Amino acid sequence: MAVTDEAIEKIKGMIVSGALRPGDRLPKESELAADLGLSRNSLREAVRALSLIRILDVRQGDGTYVTSLDPQLLLEALSFVVDFHRDDTVLEFLAVRRILEPAATAMAASRISEQQLDALANQLDKLGNAPSVEELVACDLEFHRGIVQSSGNSVLCSLLDGLSGPTTRARIWRGLTQEDAVSRTLHEHRAILAALRDRDAEAARSWATVHIASVEQWLRSTL
Amino acid sequence: MAVTDEAIEKIKGMIVSGALRPGDRLPKESELAADLGLSRNSLREAVRALSLIRILDVRQGDGTYVTSLDPQLLLEALSFVVDFHRDDTVLEFLAVRRILEPAATAMAASRISEQQLDALANQLDKLGNAPSVEELVACDLEFHRGIVQSSGNSVLCSLLDGLSGPTTRARIWRGLTQEDAVSRTLHEHRAILAALRDRDAEAARSWATVHIASVEQWLRSTL
DNA sequence: TGTGCCTGAGACGTCGGATGTCTCGCACGA
DNA sequence: TCGTGCGAGACATCCGACGTCTCAGGCACA
CATH class of the missing domain: 1.20.120.530 (GntR ligand-binding domain-like)
Known part of the structure; x- marks a missing residue:
């Protein structure tokens, strides 16, 4: 599986398992990329995909947050x-x-x-x-x-x-x-x-x- | 709006308008990026997002295609x-x-x-x-x-x-x-x-x- | 002549770094 | 005390390079 898809699954896992809760802020891109073992570019693809379906909310200049996950x-x-x-x-x-x-x-x-x-x-x-x-x-x-x-x-x-x-x-x-x-x-x-x-x-x-x-x-x- | 979001909308537009039909192949990443006026990295974020929701099908070594769009x-x-x-x-x-x-x-x-x-x-x-x-x-x-x-x-x-x-x-x-x-x-x-x-x-x-x-x-x- | 392997071109996958832009918090001055 | 300005931090975007995979076409062999 591609590293980006892995990253998507891992972030999903963190949310579903409760390690990340609604409203939580993710580590900054460079840190998260290092944690998950991929480059910042590839991580950004994963984050972008999850933000399209409203799982993540990316705020420029601020950080990336888990949305409320409301239905x-x-x-x-x-x-x-x-x-x-x-x-x-x-x-x-x-x-x-x-x-x-x-x-x-x-x-x-x-x-x-x-x-x-x-x-x-x-x-x-x-x-x-x-x-x-x-x-x-x-x-x-x-x-x-x-x-x-x-x-x-x-x-x-x-x-x-x-x-x-x-x-x-x-x-x-x-x-x-x-x-x-x-x-x-x-x-x-x-x-x-x-x-x-x-x-x-x-x-x-x-x-x-x-x-x-x-x-x-x-x-x-x-x- | 961010260039990536613009790219998502443009690709969506091309499909909805019929310029791209199910099964069609997209121009290669570097060309499409140039056409849409952004970098290949940013375009890739858009493509990745659309492939997560099964609009696009990316095949490494081959190309990027529009899926069947079946419900x-x-x-x-x-x-x-x-x-x-x-x-x-x-x-x-x-x-x-x-x-x-x-x-x-x-x-x-x-x-x-x-x-x-x-x-x-x-x-x-x-x-x-x-x-x-x-x-x-x-x-x-x-x-x-x-x-x-x-x-x-x-x-x-x-x-x-x-x-x-x-x-x-x-x-x-x-x-x-x-x-x-x-x-x-x-x-x-x-x-x-x-x-x-x-x-x-x-x-x-x-x-x-x-x-x-x-x-x-x-x-x-x-x- | 048909089959199979091999190779090269083309396209996506991934990476690292550099620079721009935006937001937030803190310090400073009125 | 309040408002402004500045700087740190974080995302946005881009560039260029290299790895990996797929496919098609050429070549050798049977």
Whole structure:
């Protein structure tokens, strides 16, 4: 195995074993390189790779630190990966979302706060009846994110965030600009919100399923 | 932004835009570095980072290539990230799995082949009544992987594979060595298989839910 | 003519050092 | 006491050199 890959494994090992804890600072590059038995250049490749996936946080002039390792932070890397997928796999991602999002919405029904409900309502009101595609995409993302956050499961939240990344979402909406689709989407958002306000988990789940399935159906017909 | 990060973005851009397609070979390091306006060392940091998440495949003595970009390959990086999570988030991962796995199992009910069913049955028979913990973990992983693959959704498959990675699974089973848990797990596996053979999606979904929920419950009581 | 070995070119792997840039803490002066 | 300036420390970037590996093509042998 290459020395750089070894270094990646060793640093990973130090973190997983607990020798390095979240927030800890690593020895300076030259020292760490000497400890692990490689050159500073090669070590930097390892550190760079780990910082891309948010395991390490490198601050110029200061030092290198272990991140908080929050699921939210680590799964952020997921959206980077998702960006690489081609259009022909969008449907598969959407199918996964169709499984997760209704479940998350149902979970939120019993936990979401009144303030959060009001915030979601305000957000929908602000949008008006004839939003631009950009506004709609942003609103859609924000609406679902707000609900999923109330599910209380940060892994689920980050996962959905990654799967519904801006790129994927934008690609979908690019093909869905019919007036009919837009208004129906807004109507479904209101229905989901109403179900949440009623604390009706099953209704919330069903509306979320309908919502995503309709997007999926339109998308399938346009591909 | 650092030149290395710029390079990462530029290479990503070349792939996403289609200038570089799966399987394509990149210009040699020195040329690419010159094109992107940085040194070979810095470029190598970018390439290393992208190869860690399986976007690029570097072959010493040959060249650097774009990978197939299969969902399976890219989501493989997920398990690397999951390894970093501490015990207190295992329950959240398990909760996500409890959402995905029953859905995948239900999807498999209508698509799984007779050969696959026979293979799963053989696998369960081979295990016997008093397997070691290692055997049980391997069997459990293999059993569920086989079913999920039959769901026909490669994204779903890779995602579950990553979430149920060896590390997480091993950590779970370490705390579940009671005889009762083992035999009940085997019984549930057989029930899932029977439902699949009956092409009964709802029964398969329910057994899968029960199966994971029972693991979750035991785990929760031991933490 | 077909097969196998050998060799050389090309590409990545690794290294050491030099210099630039940034951050933080401390000392100094108002 | 507070704000500024300076210097040490750490990361950022680059350069050039050499090692190692892969692959393809030439050459010898059967």
